[in-house]
Amino acid sequence: MQAAWLILTLDAELIEITLRSLQVTVTAVVISAAIGLPLGAWLAVNRFAFRRHVIAVLNALMGLPPVVVGLIVYVMLSRSGPFGVFGLLFTPTAMIIAQIIIVTPLIASIAHQVIRDLWSEYHDLLISLNTTKTQRIKTLLWDGRRALLTACLAGFGRGIGEVGAIMIVGGNIDNVTRVLTTAIALETGKGNFALALGLGFVLIGLAIAVNVLIHNLSRTERSSQW
Amino acid sequence: MVTPILPLRIEGAHVRRKSLRLIGPVDLEIAGTGLTIVMGPNGSGKTSLLRLMHGLERADEGRLEWAVPEVEARAAQGYVFQRPTMMRRSVIDSIAYPLLLRGVSRRDAATQAQNWAERVGLGDAVARPARVLSGGERQKLALARALIRAPQILFLDEPCANLDGAATREIEALLRDVVAGGTRVIMATHDIGQARRLANEVVFLLNGHLHETGPADAFFAGPATPEAAGFLGGQIVD
Amino acid sequence: MRNLAIFLFSLLPAVAMADTLRMAVTTSFHNSGLSDILLPAVEEDTGITVQLLVVGTGQALRLGRAGDVDAVLVHARAAEEAFVGTGHATHRREIMYNDFVLIGPAEDPADIAGAESAADALRRIATSGAVFVSRGDESGTHQKELELWFAAGLAPDGFGPAYRSVGAGMGATLNTASGMNAYLLADRASWLNFGNKGDLALLYAGDPALFNQYAYLPVNPARHPHVPADLTERLENWLAGPRAKTLIDGYMLNGEPLFTHNARN
Ligand SMILES: Nc1ncnc2c1ncn2[C@@H]1O[C@H](COP(=O)(O)OP(=O)(O)OP(=O)(O)O)[C@@H](O)[C@H]1O
Ligand SMILES: [Mg+2]
Numbered sequence: 099m100q101a102a103w104l105i106l107t108l109d110a111e112l113i114e115i116t117l118r119s120l121q122v123t124v125t126a127v128v129i130s131a132a133i134g135l136p137l138g139a140w141l142a143v144n145r146f147a148f149r150r151h152v153i154a155v156l157n158a159l160m161g162l163p164p165v166v167v168g169l170i171v172y173v174m175l176s177r178s179g180p181f182g183v184f185g186l187l188f189t190p191t192a193m194i195i196a197q198i199i200i201v202t203p204l205i206a207s208i209a210h211q212v213i214r215d216l217w218s219e220y221h222d223l224l225i226s227l228n229t230t231k232t233q234r235i236k237t238l239l240w241d242g243r244r245a246l247l248t249a250c251l252a253g254f255g256r257g258i259g260e261v262g263a264i265m266i267v268g269g270n271i272d273n274v275t276r277v278l279t280t281a282i283a284l285e286t287g288k289g290n291f292a293l294a295l296g297l298g299f300v301l302i303g304l305a306i307a308v309n310v311l312i313h314n315l316s317r318t319e320r321s322s323q324w
Numbered sequence: 325m326v327t328p329i330l331p332l333r334i335e336g337a338h339v340r341r342k343s344l345r346l347i348g349p350v351d352l353e354i355a356g357t358g359l360t361i362v363m364g365p366n367g368s369g370k371t372s373l374l375r376l377m378h379g380l381e382r383a384d385e386g387r388l389e390w391a392v393p394e395v396e397a398r399a400a401q402g403y404v405f406q407r408p409t410m411m412r413r414s415v416i417d418s419i420a421y422p423l424l425l426r427g428v429s430r431r432d433a434a435t436q437a438q439n440w441a442e443r444v445g446l447g448d449a450v451a452r453p454a455r456v457l458s459g460g461e462r463q464k465l466a467l468a469r470a471l472i473r474a475p476q477i478l479f480l481d482e483p484c485a486n487l488d489g490a491a492t493r494e495i496e497a498l499l500r501d502v503v504a505g506g507t508r509v510i511m512a513t514h515d516i517g518q519a520r521r522l523a524n525e526v527v528f529l530l531n532g533h534l535h536e537t538g539p540a541d542a543f544f545a546g547p548a549t550p551e552a553a554g555f556l557g558g559q560i561v562d
Numbered sequence: 563m564r565n566l567a568i569f570l571f572s573l574l575p576a577v578a579m580a581d582t583l584r585m586a587v588t589t590s591f592h593n594s595g596l597s598d599i600l601l602p603a604v605e606e607d608t609g610i611t612v613q614l615l616v617v618g619t620g621q622a623l624r625l626g627r628a629g630d631v632d633a634v635l636v637h638a639r640a641a642e643e644a645f646v647g648t649g650h651a652t653h654r655r656e657i658m659y660n661d662f663v664l665i666g667p668a669e670d671p672a673d674i675a676g677a678e679s680a681a682d683a684l685r686r687i688a689t690s691g692a693v694f695v696s697r698g699d700e701s702g703t704h705q706k707e708l709e710l711w712f713a714a715g716l717a718p719d720g721f722g723p724a725y726r727s728v729g730a731g732m733g734a735t736l737n738t739a740s741g742m743n744a745y746l747l748a749d750r751a752s753w754l755n756f757g758n759k760g761d762l763a764l765l766y767a768g769d770p771a772l773f774n775q776y777a778y779l780p781v782n783p784a785r786h787p788h789v790p791a792d793l794t795e796r797l798e799n800w801l802a803g804p805r806a807k808t809l810i811d812g813y814m815l816n817g818e819p820l821f822t823h824n825a826r827n
Contacts, residue, residue, distance in 0.1 A: 177629030177786060185788065187630050188584065188615065222380060223409040227422050228398045237421075241412040269615045271584075284616075287733025288593060289740075289758030 116300060119277040120308075122190055122264070123257035126197035127205075131250050134202045138209025139235040142217050153210060159203035164196075168263030171196045175267065188269040193277070196263040201253040208249035209242075216242045247316055251309055258305055278304070329390050329397040329476050330508060331355035332377065336386030339376055346372040347532040349386065354477070354510065359503050361519040361540070362512040364529030365555065370512035371406055373529065374479045377510065378403050402470030406481040406512075408462050415457070416441060416450040419468045426473070440468035445494055459486035467495065471502065478502065480511040484518060496522060516556060520544055528552045583793050586615045586622035586631040588702055589732045591776065594660070594751030594820055596813050600801075603809060608796050618701030618731065626650055626779065629786030633794045634779045638702035642777050651779035657801050658810050658823045659775045662706055663753055664766040665736075666692070666745035674745070680769040681714035688716055691724055693744035697735050698727030706774065707747045713771065736762075749774060754815045775824075802827060 141153060173179050175187040175195075186192045216238050224234050239246065261279035268275035270284060278301045285294035331353055338348030347369035354360065354377070362370045375381045376388065379398055390397035411418050420437035424430070441450050444464040449457065454465060463483050470478060480499075484492045492515075499522060503509055513519055519526065523540035528547075536543070536552045547553040591597065592614060601612050615625060619636040626634040627650045635657070636642060646654050664674055664683055672690035677683035687694055696718065697704040711718050718725050728738050732752040739746040740760040748756075753764060778801055780794035800806060802825035810823040 177788070179628075182629070188613070220409055220411070222405060223411075225380060226378060226401075226403045226405075227425060228395075229425060233425055237411075244412075269617075271613045271615060274613055286737070287589070287731050289733060289737060289756040291758060 112297075112300065114273070115276055115278055115281055115297075116304060118190065118275075119258060119279070119301070119304065122193045122277060123197060123254060126194045126201055126257050127250055127254045129194070130198050130201040130205050130253055131246075133198075134205030134253075135209045135239055135246055135249075136235060137202075138206040138211075139213040139238050141206075141210050142213035143231065143234050143238065153207075156203050156207050156210070160207050162200060162203065163262070164200055164260050165262035165266070167196055167199050168266035171199065171263065171267045187267065188271060188275060190268070190275060192267040193264040193275060196267045197257045197260065200260060200263060201257050204256055205249050205253045208252060209246055212242050212245040212249065213238045244316060247312060251312060254308060255305060258308075259301065326400065326476070327392055327396070329392050329400045331391060332397075332477075333389045334377070334383075334386070335388075337376060337383040337388055338385040339372055339381045340384045345532055346381075347376065347529075350376070350534055352527065352534065352537070354508065357503065357506060357508060358524035359499065359509040359511060359522050360525040360527060361523040362510065362527045362529060363514075363516075363519060363555070364535075368529040369532040370529055371481055372532070373527075374403070374481055374510060374512060378479050400476040402473060402475035402478040404463065404466040404470050404478075404480045404483050406485070408466030408469075410454040410457065410462055410465070413454055414450065415446055415452050415454050415465055418454045418465055419446075419472055422469060422473050436472055437468070440472050441465075443498060444468045445491060460488065460491060463487065464491070464495070467498075475507060477508040477510065480509065482512055482514065484513065484515065492518070528555070581609050581793060582611045582613060583633060583790065583797060584613045584615065584631040585633045585635060585797075586617055586625045587635045588619050588622060588637060588776075589616055590637070590660075590703060590749035590752050590774075591635060592616040593732060593755050594749075594813075595755060595815060596751070596810065596821060599809055599813060600806065603805060604797065604800055607805060608800050610793055610797055612797065618697075618699050619703075619705070620700035623650075626781045629781060629789065632781055632789045633797065634781070635776060636702055636779070637774050637776045638705045639775060639777070641702075641705065642779060645779060649782055649785065652782050653780070655778045655798055655802060655825065657776050657778050657806075657825045658821045659773050660821045661750055661767060662703065662747055662772040662774055663750050663764050664745065665739065665748050665753060665762050666765045667743045668761050668763040670763075670765055672745065675765045677766055680710050680766070680771045683766045684710055684714040684716065687745050688714075688721065693724050693726060693742055694718075694721070695735055695739040695742065695744045695746040696725065696727045697732065697747075698729040699731070701731075702774070703732060703747060703749060706772075710747070710771065750818075751815060751820050754818065754820070776821075801825065 141149065171192060172187065174181050175192050176182055177187070220238065224237065229237065259279060261283055264277060265280050265283060268277070268280065270276050270280040278297055282294045282297045282301070285297065334350050334352045337350040339346045350373065362373060364370055372381060376383060378401055379394060411421065413421065416434060416437050419440055420433035423433035423436060438450060441447055444467050446461060446464050446468065449461060457465060463486055467483055484495055487495060496518065499509060526538060526540050526543040527534060528536040528543070530551055536547060536549050543552070544556070547556060587597065597614060604610055604612055615631060617625065619638045619641065622634050622636050623641055623645050625631045626645065634651070642654050645651050664680070666672070666674060672687045672692045674683035674686050677686055696707060726744065728735050730738070732748060733756070735746060736748060736752065736756050737758055740758050740762055743761055750767070778798055780791070780798060781789045783789045783791040807823040810821045811819070813820055
């Protein structure tokens with residue numbers, strides 16, 4: 099079978115596409131986490147007007163259809179759009195931007211739930227120790243790291259398997275913006291179901307590998323008691 | 325030198341939850357040195373009183389005043405909760421945590437934390453996750469965590485409730501050292517023997533108000549109110 | 563985590579920005595596999611790296627209009643002329659043609675294999691009531707299909723449920739038709755390259771009305787200053803030139819020639 103052949107021989111193009119998938123999604127998740135984790139924590143420890151509304155909007159954004167995100171980013175980055183001068187459309191950067199918009203609400207929303215629970219547990223102690231707001235957020239993020247890592251992995255899962263947005267803003271250009279999911283769409287379009295399926299298995303394998311890797315890395319901190 | 329945060333004056337303070345009165349009226353002055361024991365039946369408001377003094381509860385009525393502005397005062401207080409919060413960190417990191425908040429270097433904080441862990445009897449447990457500790461060990465951890473910042477005033481909410489006899493004696497010895505070092509201690513306890521051994525002053529609470537206050541010697545020799553006498557005698561009072 | 567990211571970045575070859583052109587092409591052109599032959603030759607002869615955006619004709623022209631691509635290679639004459647007319651491209655250069663074919667269930671219930679012309683074949687499908695799948699995406703193929711219905715004196719709006727407009731690319735439409743065992747219009751290259759034929763077969767081809775002219779449209783640099791006019795011109799000259807002619811005319815798929823080079827110099 100062609101697909102198995104490609105995988106077994108570590109086909110150069112397949113490796114490049116896989117690495118690009120990783121590059122785009124890992125970059126997007128890292129940036130999303132840098133935004134979403136503190137945002138979620140901030141929402142959990144602060145009381146302000148419309149807080150509930152902000153959280154409701156965040157939860158709703160979690161379900162943003164990627165195609166719509168893709169379209170919006172497309173319109174923004176197009177040469178005739180407001181950010182056209184940067185020439186970012188059909189580049190990996192555009193794909194990363196789209197994925198950040200898709201992944202950040204998910205990470206922020208899960209982070210908010212995790213941190214809210216931890217905050218109710220830590221509240222008296224942290225108040226008693228006279229912590230500043232920043233110290234509270236840092237402490238909660240650090241102590242909630244395991245659950246937050248899972249939030250990031252959920253974000254990675256949503257990003258790596260996403261096709262609607264990156265197809266639109268990346269354009270699926272060979273050697274430039276083709277990633278696993280857009281390659282699958284392309285091969286399906288050609289009726290090459292076997293190859294498309296093979297790529298699908300690579301994608302699933304990749305997602306599992308990343309999850310196992312991250313979980314093992316975090317387990318080096320021992321026991322589930324933390 | 326650090327500016328003293330005492331005396332603490334509380335005048336006509338009430339703490340309410342909706343229409344329910346938790347404690348009040350409270351009129352109290354904490355000054356000088358020594359150890360004050362807060363006593364009273366379950367639900368009489370001991371925890372609420374400590375939380376009020378520490379600023380975790382707001383006085384809905386009346387006032388509470390330290391010798392310095394409240395933020396400064398808070399920084400010089402330590403508090404051991406009745407059910408201490410265990411952070412998702414190792415024992416040593418949990419004890420060092422308050423110092424890290426102050427910007428003390430990791431190494432110095434770890435050294436001091438190790439020292440305090442040994443003083444409260446947790447020397448062998450420093451590497452364990454705090455959350456696997458037993459009830460008694462948790463209280464020891466909380467005590468070390470509260471003392472590591474060398475507070476001017478230390479609030480203890482039944483710190484020996486889960487401790488065995490030997491551990492209780494060790495902690496009492498430690499508390500005597502702390503008091504001798506000039507730290508003012510306010511401690512809620514149900515252990516009348518312990519109260520007799522440690523107290524310089526007693527606050528007896530009943531149904532949320534200060535029923536009787538005074539020097540420990542006089543209180544234990546002959547309480548002024550029949551309720552306090554009954555409580556010391558092991559009767560049910562309310 | 564940061565090290566991982568740096569590691570990932572370092573593994574990918576940097577995209578050379580020098581002499582890179584973005585060209586929107588139709589799915590049918592790309593599916594033929596011809597681009598895999600032409601692009602390396604272009605790079606060899608002119609030093610230009612062509613990045614292909616594979617889309618329908620309608621979207622290809624829109625990308626050109628927005629300035630998101632530097633050139634367009636499509637096959638929909640009327641739309642192309644309008645594109646030039648509104649000043650989005652400087653001109654239109656015919657490069658080559660291939661042909662459309664009518665595909666349908668191998669048993670051919672509408673008997674289009676014996677049709678006299680493409681229009682006749684469509685009339686037979688309509689009268690038999692057989693299911694017909696349309697791209698429905700304003701692509702060149704879709705526009706050609708509408709043209710043919712018009713030539714046959716029929717309006718697909720009136721066909722009811724037997725006419726299925728899927729609004730998808732060639733591949734997806736072929737997949738759909740294969741699933742429903744329906745008739746459809748496809749370009750020959752996509753059909754030959756399609757891997758999920760099922761019971762479908764090529765039933766009718768050869769009418770000159772089915773010829774499919776590809777034209778090259780360089781986006782007007784007066785409208786979009788970032789378009790590298792020298793590169794688009796170099797590419798055009800190459801596409802119209804002798805090496806392109808040899809490669810295009812000689813390109814075979816499953817032993818059949820697909821394209822005929824007809825650029826005039
Ligand atoms: N958040 C609250 N809402 C309603 N009632 C409360 C709340 N917090 C405390 N109470 C009530 O206020 C009373 C005083 O509580 P507090 O915890 O101060 O008692 P305590 O003297 O510390 O008792 P114990 O000896 O059991 O620790 C109790 O009856 C308690 O149920
Ligand atoms: Mg209590």
